Amino acid sequence: MFHWLEKNPFFFAVGVFLTIAFAGAVTILPNFSKSAQPIKGLKPYTVLQLAGRGVYIKDNCLSCHSQMIRPFKAETDRYGQYSLSGEYAYDRPFLWGSRRIGPDLHRVGNYRTPDWHANHMWNPKSVVPGSIMPAYKHQFTNIADTETAYAEAVTVKRAFGVPYGDDIQPGKAAYEKELKAKVLPDALKIATQMKNKDLIAKVKAGKIPEVVALVAYLERLK
Amino acid sequence: MDQLSIYGYVIGSGIMVVVFYSYIVYLYRSEKRGHKDYEKYGKIALDDEIDSKPVEKGLEPVKKNKE
Amino acid sequence: MQSNAAMEYDYSIVKLYMWTTVIFGIVGMLIGVIIASQLAWPQLNYMMGEYGTFSRLRPIHTNVVVYGFMISGIFVGFYYSAQRVLKVSMGESKFLMTLGYLQFFLYLIAASGMVISEAMGITTSKEYAQMEWPLDILIVVIWVIWGVIMFGLIGMRREKALYISMWYYVATFLGVAMLYLFNNMEVPTQLLSGGLGAWYHSVSMYAGTNDAMVQWWWGHNAVAFVFTVPIIALIYYFLPKESGQAVYSYKLSLLSFWGLMFIYLWAGGHHLLWSTVPDWVQTMASVFSVILILPSWGSAINMLLTMKGEWNQLTENPLIKFMVLASTFYMLSTLEGPIQAVKSVNAIAHFTDWIPGHVHDGTLGWVSFMVFATLMHSAPRVFKREIYSKSLLEAQFWIQTVGVVLYFTSMWIAGITQGMMWRAVDEYGNLMYSFIDTVNALHPYWAIRAVGGTLYFIGLLMFAYNFFMTATAGRKLETEPQFRSPMA
Structure with missing residues (x-):
């Protein structure tokens, strides 16, 4: 044989x-179609959050941080409600990670604030003594790629039917409109909460630093 | 549906175990009775000069044409 | 037969891949030493601005060692041994030779593109599949070319039966092709958005839990079809050839091959135990992971028994040392993996350092040792020179062995320590440690791991030197050695 x-x-x-x-x-x-179902009330990521997700991926935060709270008491005590499949329905790619050199981040939005993140990303040791995480100062000067994030939103809307509103349309004009109407105001709100004058000034000038987008994404993780 | 797939798995695994084990028995038996010699193929790695004699001849005619 | 006498095996492609093996090995493992040290001494994160952080460097380390060092080493083994077990020279077909050079050229482009794009943070973030779609397409082309060469050689063969190594090469080709294609299904974002944003960006075709399933189906089986299957192909050829002993049991190799093929692919879900993938998938993955011990040990025992009655070679020949220790490490990691895949063990082990520890006793102890043995066995035949230094090879063996042992023991302890600290509660049921406590507790183990990694890297440098000298300054050989590789 x-x-x-x-x-x-x-x-x-x-x-x-x-x-x-x-x-x-x-x-x-x-289980393919069943696993793809979102839980009730789950909203797609905003363009700013997607841009932040892009930063998370670019600096490869998942090298050290997971986004998967397992159903054990020790984990739910530490991080909150255990993760459900439907919460990930709009995650392309998934960012569960495979190693927790740092803590899980799946619900970090529940217990950290934007200004905490601002201090933490600038100098982790200032808020977590003994932290081994490097500072990510370049995120304060690099500008987030909102155009690619917008392109991503359009793509998932058209290819996979992710429920975005009518204002997410292909083309440069639609992007510029969305940027002025939603993305920059969202970013200004986050930058204000981060209590960093420099960041606020940059957003007002129409440029969104990477860290602002990243914090918008982290705030969404609840 | 779930019931069905459970039965499917159990029966499927059973069949595979039987097939696999009978193949093992078949292998060892046919060698013991002298029908087959599997171990000679192990020599392919040892005697592997380009001009050494193949354990079983390959597609010689095709080769001759090319040269 | 007369016309064949003047013919020789053609090793020109082998030579090219030998050099990339050495170079990528040095680059990849150097980055490995750096990131291991960054965990123990975080100040090291600030050497190269945003490009020097642990998070950016880690994927470069994994990708360079896997796709640079190991794949090159596997291609060396393939282009060397496939010709020999099929008894056909690549030089007999101009077409295949051209394809071989083309493949190497494209491989260099893809590998450098991979390093540059990951350093810039252009990544899909999926482990071992970080390359964006333009590189993915290139990789598919490279792989298809490899397939054409493989089946081309098979079509021309003089030996009718395929030797064991060839089964594993064919399986590597098919397995990686299938898994890679499915896992990298992605939509370039410029396509549907009217040309907005970065041209190289794409989104995955799968979302959330499905993406995770497909990814670890691939991720685990990248381990299967890059770290395991082709390396078994190498050992089935190089150990018998170097020792002059035919493989212990052909029948056993037959059974373990098909067993491995059938069982391996089920086990991917063990990376997702206790996650949101369906329970039955988790249970299935756990069960099959344990069954996987059988075919894995089948191959390993077959290798060890091949040395039956010839164990004196172990003391005399460093290459035999490398290969025997490699199969021993293979046994160790194929026992360790299933243990970690048991759900209750996984609850503690997952997300801890025990996992990278497990990966490294496989990759450092099994894969890399086999790659070293492959290169050193082929070198005297390819360059027609004696191996430059036996004592250097011996020293390398011992230094690296100590390195691996330090590495995985410290990672075991670190992993279990952290896993237990995460779940430790006091008498009132409150968590005992804040997260940062569990990180700081690991410092000594991370320091030991960095030392172990450094030792291994020193051994690699010795190997590189020895290999370079063999190729350029080893004593010339008149005739090709039949079994044992000559060394000075």
């Missing part, structure tokens, strides 16, 4: 392929 395959490379390859494809088909497919 198997031995015969070794002299017939074509059938050998087909056999190997079927053997390895089998498991994926059985474990992934049956």
Whole structure:
């Protein structure tokens, strides 16, 4: 049976392929549509939050921080309600992480404030003595890529039917409109809460520093 | 539906175990009775000069044409 | 047969990949030493501005060692041994040779593109699949070329039966192709947004829990089809050849191959135990992970028994040392993995340092040792020179072995310590430690790990020097050695 395959490379390859494809088909497919359902009341990320998510990915925060609270008392005591599948329905990609060198962040918005984050990202040791996290000062000067974030929102709306409003449309004009109407005001609100004059001035000048977008995203994690 | 897949898994696993073990038995038996010699294929790695004699001849005619 | 006598195996592609193996090995492991030290001494994060933080460097480390060092090493093993077990020279086909050079050229582009884009923070964030879509397409092309070469050689072969190593190469090709394609299904964002934003950006086709399932189906099986399957292919060729002993049992290799193929793919879910993936998937993953011990140990025991009656070679030949210790580490990590996949153990082990510890006893102890042995066994045949220094090889072996042992023991302790501290409660049921306490407790173990990593890196430098000298200054050989590699 198997031995015969070794002299017939074509059938050998087909056999190997079927053997390895089998498991994926059985474990992934049956729950696929069910796992994609959002929980009730879940809103898609705003453009600013998506830009912040982009910063989270760019600086690869998931090297050290998970976003998955497991159903144990020790974890719910520390981080809050355990995670539900439907909460991740708009996460492309998922950001569960695989190693907690730092704490879980899935509900960090519940117990940290924007000005705490502002201090923390500038100098982690100032708010967490003994912290080994590096300072992310470059996030205060780099400007967040809101255009790509907007492109992402349009893409998921059109390709996967994520329920964004009518103002999320393809094209530069629609983006400029959204930027003025929603993204910059949102950013100004966050920057004000971060109590950092420099950041506020930058947002007023129409440029959103990465850290403002990032904090908008972290605030959303609840 | 869930019931069905559970039965499916149990029966499927059972069949696979039986097939797999009978194949092991078949392998060892056929060698013991001298029908087959599997272990000679292990020599492929040892005697692997380009001009050494293959354990089982491959697609020689095709090769001859190319040269 | 007469016309073949003058023919030789063609090792030009092998040579190219040998150098990339050495270079990527040094780069990747140097970054590894740096990030290990950053955990113990966080000031080291500030050497290169935003490009020098732990978070940016970590994916570069994993990708360079996996796709640079290991894949190069695997290609060395493939282009060297596939010709030999099929008894056909690549030089017999101009077409395949051209493809080989093309593949190497594209590989260099893809690898450097990978490093540059990740340093800039252009990443999909999925582990071991960080490359954005333009690089993904390039990688698919490289892989397809490899497949054409593999099946091209198979089509021309003189040996009818495929040797064990070839099964594993074919499986590597198919497995990575399937998993990589599915996991990297993504939509470039410029496509549907009217050309807005960065051209290289894309979003995953899957969301949330589904994305996680597909990713770890891949992530785990990248471990299967890059760290395991092709490395087994290497050991099935290089250990018998170097020792002059035929593989202990062909039948056992047959059974463990098909067993491994069938079982491995089920185990991916063990990265997601206690997460939001369905319970039955978790249970299935846990059960299959434990069953996975059987085919894994089947291969490992087969390798060790191949040395039956010839154990004296272990003391005499450092290459045999590397390969025997590699199979021992393979046994260790294939036992450790299933233990971690048991749900109750996983509750403590997941998210801790025990996981990187486990990865590294596999990669440092098993994969890298096999890659070193592969390069050193091939070098005398490829360059027609004697290995430059036996004593250097011996010293490398011992230094690296000590390095690995320091590495995984400290990570075991660190992981279990942190896992227990996270869940420790006082008599009233309140958590005993704040998170930062559990981090600071790890400092000594991280320092030991950094030392272990540094030792391993020193061994790698010795290897690089030894290899370079072998290629350029080793004593010339008149005839090709049959089994044991000659060394000075």
